[in-house]
Amino acid sequence: MVYKAEISRINPTCFLFLVDHSTSMNEPVMGTEGNPKKSEFVAEALNRVLQSLVVSASKDLDIRQYYQVGIIGYGTEIQSILPGANEETHLAWIDEVYQNPLRIEDRIRQEIDSIGEIVEISVKFPVWVEPYARGHTPMRQVFETAYDILAQWVLDHPDSYPPTVINLTDGQSNDGKVTVAAEKLRSLKTNDGNVLLLTLHTSSHPYDKPVIFPSSVEEMPDFSSRSMFEMSSLLTENLRRAAEEVLESEINITSRGIVYNADIAGIVQGLEIGTRPANLI
Amino acid sequence: MGPISWLSFTIPKAGNRDVENEDALFPTSGIGETISGKPSTFIVADGATQTSFSGLWARCLIEACANKSLSESNFLLSIENARETWDQTFEGKAIPWHAAEKISQGAFTAITWLEIHHSPLNLGYAYSWKALAVGDCCLFIARNNSIYVSLPLQNPTDFSLSPTLVPSKRERLDSIKGNIQIGSGPLKKGDQIILTSDAFAAWIMKQSQSDKLSFLNMIQSIKNAKDSVGFTRWINSLRKSGELKNDDTSMIYIELGE
Numbered sequence: 001m002v003y004k005a006e007i008s009r010i011n012p013t014c015f016l017f018l019v020d021h022s023t024s025m026n027e028p029v030m031g032t033e034g035n036p037k038k039s040e041f042v043a044e045a046l047n048r049v050l051q052s053l054v055v056s057a058s059k060d061l062d063i064r065q066y067y068q069v070g071i072i073g074y075g076t077e078i079q080s081i082l083p084g085a086n087e088e089t090h091l092a093w094i095d096e097v098y099q100n101p102l103r104i105e106d107r108i109r110q111e112i113d114s115i116g117e118i119v120e121i122s123v124k125f126p127v128w129v130e131p132y133a134r135g136h137t138p139m140r141q142v143f144e145t146a147y148d149i150l151a152q153w154v155l156d157h158p159d160s161y162p163p164t165v166i167n168l169t170d171g172q173s174n175d176g177k178v179t180v181a182a183e184k185l186r187s188l189k190t191n192d193g194n195v196l197l198l199t200l201h202t203s204s205h206p207y208d209k210p211v212i213f214p215s216s217v218e219e220m221p222d223f224s225s226r227s228m229f230e231m232s233s234l235l236t237e238n239l240r241r242a243a244e245e246v247l248e249s250e251i252n253i254t255s256r257g258i259v260y261n262a263d264i265a266g267i268v269q270g271l272e273i274g275t276r277p278a279n280l281i
Numbered sequence: 282m283g284p285i286s287w288l289s290f291t292i293p294k295a296g297n298r299d300v301e302n303e304d305a306l307f308p309t310s311g312i313g314e315t316i317s318g319k320p321s322t323f324i325v326a327d328g329a330t331q332t333s334f335s336g337l338w339a340r341c342l343i344e345a346c347a348n349k350s351l352s353e354s355n356f357l358l359s360i361e362n363a364r365e366t367w368d369q370t371f372e373g374k375a376i377p378w379h380a381a382e383k384i385s386q387g388a389f390t391a392i393t394w395l396e397i398h399h400s401p402l403n404l405g406y407a408y409s410w411k412a413l414a415v416g417d418c419c420l421f422i423a424r425n426n427s428i429y430v431s432l433p434l435q436n437p438t439d440f441s442l443s444p445t446l447v448p449s450k451r452e453r454l455d456s457i458k459g460n461i462q463i464g465s466g467p468l469k470k471g472d473q474i475i476l477t478s479d480a481f482a483a484w485i486m487k488q489s490q491s492d493k494l495s496f497l498n499m500i501q502s503i504k505n506a507k508d509s510v511g512f513t514r515w516i517n518s519l520r521k522s523g524e525l526k527n528d529d530t531s532m533i534y535i536e537l538g539e
Contacts, residue, residue, distance in 0.1 A: 055382045
């Protein structure tokens with residue numbers, strides 16, 4: 001179990017995002033400019049991370065099939081929300097993701113040019129995911145759905161870097177026995193390691209203290225957050241290195257893959273760290 | 282046999298197509314010898330995997346260097362020339378957004394540029410060499426079956442995932458300042474010279490650290506390769522046995538004669 005497999009077209013990897021669609025995701029994030037709803041900034045962050053994955057798989061004029069991607073929303077219903085995903089596997093190859101956005105927006109980005117001046121350039125911003133919030137938080141059921149999706153995937157890709165599951169949520173499960181379902185999901189494995197389950201938890205309240213990649217359960221503020229700590233995988237060496245680079249701080253060897261009470265930046269950073277392609281060849 | 286004879290090969294990593302090979306060579310794959318008294322130029326470049334159009338960038342840089350005499354100022358001028366060629370490739374073309382984003386990040390390449398001078402009237406050392414290197418493409422010079430020059434890296438552990446590389450973007454050029462390595466020295470008839478990209482360079486270092494017999498076997502294997510098919514067969518056997526990293530692999534082998 002080394003998490004060292006090179007990610008290639010012969011041995012691709014998989015990213016599966018689980019997105020909380022519960023009604024509370026409609027609440028605004030207080031203390032952030034514009035007070036955006038949690039569902040809005042999660043959708044925005046997901047669209048950015050999908051764009052990053054497409055670009056990282058881009059080689060010359062092609063997109064190489066280094067990843068399969070799935071996005072499962074869970075609220076009133078548990079369903080695939082990634083356009084272009086296969087109806088049976090609920091996954092799409094990264095080049096299929098590129099081909100199937102809902103729309104492409106033109107946006108302005110500021111860059112520093114070759115003589116050091118700030119210039120505004122027009123860039124394309126593809127949108128695959130829209131904000132949505134309705135229902136409860138059936139986290140146990142979505143973990144079971146993820147298990148069904150990935151059980152076949154690990155059989156089909158025995159030598160691949162194992163799938164990474166990223167759970168984006170603002171609350172706690174209310175459909176029971178979620179830790180058992182999470183453990184079962186994490187028990188799936190390839191020859192390179194077990195499925196990685198990362199938790200990105202966000203909060204509406206500006207005074208909630210964020211807990212970033214904690215190394216001990218005592219760092220968690222309450223019972224619910226301790227349960228999420230236990231559900232989340234230990235950070236692998238690659239993920240620890242990515243976290244140290246992004247956060248510019250040391251990450252403990254026993255740190256878990258959970259960001260709790262994160263603000264917008266915390267969610268964006270968590271997604272960047274969790275999807276940083278290790279050993280992409 | 283001319284005074285300087287050479288053979289050069291380049292193959293993509295196993296599983297990739299020839300067009301996906303991001304290494305570049307000068308002279309390109311083949312066998313040849315020099316007959317004039319002009320300096321002989323040999324270059325190996327290795328475009329970075331993580332960036333796009335880095336094989337093109339490696340080729341642009343080699344082409345720009347190959348028609349100049351070796352010096353640091355000419356190297357910096359070559360980077361400018363190569364950048365113009367690389368940029369022009371995309372002008373006026375419809376580029377998908379994913380590729381445009383990758384192009385905006387620029388391309389990177391390692392390069393080692395070698396120049397050999399022949400001075401037949403100098404009886405002690407009839408040849409001399411000069412080389413310039415950025416990154417992890419390596420030059421080896423051997424005498425009496427023992428490598429005595431290894432540039433710019435010396436140990437298999439020196440190969441890292443993020444070597445300093447030559448960028449295509451002008452604003453990133455500061456990264457190579459202080460990282461351009463230059464060396465020179467005399468050469469004798471019978472000296473053996475190898476220029477390679479990183480995977481093969483690391484393997485050569487391991488071979489040369491064991492014993493002289495390994496070095497002799499290695500040279501014999503290089504000579505036995507004879508052509509690209511033979512080289513591919515040999516390299517694939519090393520990859521399969523786990524001795525050689527599966528990566529684009531390029532090599533120029535040079536012998537000095539009368």
